[in-house]
Amino acid sequence: MQRYNIITGTVTHAIKGRDILLQNGYSKVRVERTAKGIGAYGCGYGIVIDTDNIANAELLLRSNSVKILKIV
Amino acid sequence: MYYFDNAATTDFVPKQVINSVREAMLHFSANPGRSGHKSAMSVTEEIYKIRKKTAAFFGAENPDDVIFTANCTQSINTVLNGTLDDGAEVLVSDIEHNAVMRPVFALSDMGKIKFRKFTTYGLSDDEIISHISCIISEKTRMIFCTHASNVFGRVLPIEKIGELCSEKGILFGVDAAQTAGILPIDMKAMNIDYLCIAPHKGLYAPMGTGILIAAESFIKPLIYGGTGYNSESFFQMPLKPEGVESGTLNVPGIFGISGGIDFVNEMNRKNILRHERRLCLKLYDFLIKNGKYRLYTPRPDTDSFVPVLSFNHTNYDSETFGRMLDEKNFALRSGLHCAPAAHEAYGTMDIGTVRFAPGVNTSEKETEDFCSALEKIF
Numbered sequence: 120m121q122r123y124n125i126i127t128g129t130v131t132h133a134i135k136g137r138d139i140l141l142q143n144g145y146s147k148v149r150v151e152r153t154a155k156g157i158g159a160y161g162c163g164y165g166i167v168i169d170t171d172n173i174a175n176a177e178l179l180l181r182s183n184s185v186k187i188l189k190i191v
Numbered sequence: 192m193y194y195f196d197n198a199a200t201t202d203f204v205p206k207q208v209i210n211s212v213r214e215a216m217l218h219f220s221a222n223p224g225r226s227g228h229k230s231a232m233s234v235t236e237e238i239y240k241i242r243k244k245t246a247a248f249f250g251a252e253n254p255d256d257v258i259f260t261a262n263c264t265q266s267i268n269t270v271l272n273g274t275l276d277d278g279a280e281v282l283v284s285d286i287e288h289n290a291v292m293r294p295v296f297a298l299s300d301m302g303k304i305k306f307r308k309f310t311t312y313g314l315s316d317d318e319i320i321s322h323i324s325c326i327i328s329e330k331t332r333m334i335f336c337t338h339a340s341n342v343f344g345r346v347l348p349i350e351k352i353g354e355l356c357s358e359k360g361i362l363f364g365v366d367a368a369q370t371a372g373i374l375p376i377d378m379k380a381m382n383i384d385y386l387c388i389a390p391h392k393g394l395y396a397p398m399g400t401g402i403l404i405a406a407e408s409f410i411k412p413l414i415y416g417g418t419g420y421n422s423e424s425f426f427q428m429p430l431k432p433e434g435v436e437s438g439t440l441n442v443p444g445i446f447g448i449s450g451g452i453d454f455v456n457e458m459n460r461k462n463i464l465r466h467e468r469r470l471c472l473k474l475y476d477f478l479i480k481n482g483k484y485r486l487y488t489p490r491p492d493t494d495s496f497v498p499v500l501s502f503n504h505t506n507y508d509s510e511t512f513g514r515m516l517d518e519k520n521f522a523l524r525s526g527l528h529c530a531p532a533a534h535e536a537y538g539t540m541d542i543g544t545v546r547f548a549p550g551v552n553t554s555e556k557e558t559e560d561f562c563s564a565l566e567k568i569f
Contacts, residue, residue, distance in 0.1 A: 129419070132430070134235070
């Protein structure tokens with residue numbers, strides 16, 4: 120499994136995204152403050168996720184109107 | 192004191208609201224959406240739950256559409272300033288509060304928008320829709336109107352207006368200051384793009400709270416500043432909700448909104464409406480029978496009216512009459528109620544009106560005492 124940081128910008132989108140992922144079977148998911156430099160978006164929030172299929176996770180989030188700024 | 196000024200703000204605080212505010216003050220004192228430590232994150236999680244609860248209560252699709260503001264006026268200003276420009280035309284009703292009329296007038300004065308009024312006074316719901324249909328032009332970008340008059344209680348047919356807006360591809364904003372918690376509001380079913388709410392009225396939350404639910408994705412902030420994200424840039428990315436909520440949130444107030452929604456759900460909105468309407472009808476019937484009072488609406492026993500009743504004594508202007516009532520310990524608002532447009536429409540601009548607005552805690556006996564006092568004193 121690989122670890123990804125899905126940078127959502129706002130914390131509301133991060134929490135919403137986390138809940139959607141948890142409801143859809145992703146278990147290793149949490150909301151974290153984004154370290155400056157990771158996404159070049161200054162301070163902010165994101166979803167940390169361990170998964171083998173980030174493309175599916177991204178699709179799931181985007182289809183539920185979660186704003187994704189960047190995935191690193 | 193007999194308090195009949197619930198259309199300005201409710202004086203009743205349910206235990207659910209007190210407990211929620213207390214919980215926030217005692218256990219959730221960190222700043223949400225700013226830091227990443229456990230204290231801040233626990234408040235942030237609670238605020239998110241309240242966004243979800245609020246969205247569900249008003250039939251909104253997404254919790255991130257729920258924006259907390261300082262009051263309903265700020266919500267309305269955010270919509271009008273944040274979505275309209277380039278000479279866009281907005282249609283407003285003839286019974287709007289100054290919370291709508293003043294920003295619309297100011298934006299028009301600055302040359303950013305044009306506005307026109309549509310008539311509601313004396314028209315049936317179908318006639319209002321026909322009238323709006325006639326005045327919509329290619330330049331019309333938005334219809335923004337009150338759900339119900341804060342002076343005369345007239346409910347506008349927002350479901351039908353929403354349908355019309357949807358058909359014509361026009362944005363639809365609603366000022367629900369007098370109706371949230373009293374009348375059913377389902378944003379999705381009613382095609383409402385922007386809903387502005389005064390939680391300190393029908394949701395029994397503390398004053399200094401406001402809600403804007405923005406179903407449309409684009410809205411510029413009214414206030415710029417910290418948002419908790421993208422801090423390295425001076426450009427404020429307008430991401431809902433935090434991008435439209437610069438500055439620290441009123442956490443105890445927002446917890447109070449949550450308690451207020453619980454209260455309304457437990458009481459059942461229909462029961463609250465039925466109770467307050469019955470009191471208005473009791474007063475209405477008394478005033479008609481007494482003969483010394485002027486009334487301005489038909490008997491408000493239908494869904495076309497919220498429980499707000501305006502009247503006047505035939506011998507006094509409303510301010511004088513309001514002062515006399517205050518001396519007898521009856522708290523009613525008099526004057527123009529910050530809604531000169533409505534008074535112009537109803538022909539009461541010169542004298543204003545006295546407004547009876549009972550609350551969920553107003554008793555039958557209090558209303559009877561008021562009627563008796565009006566009988567004896569005046």
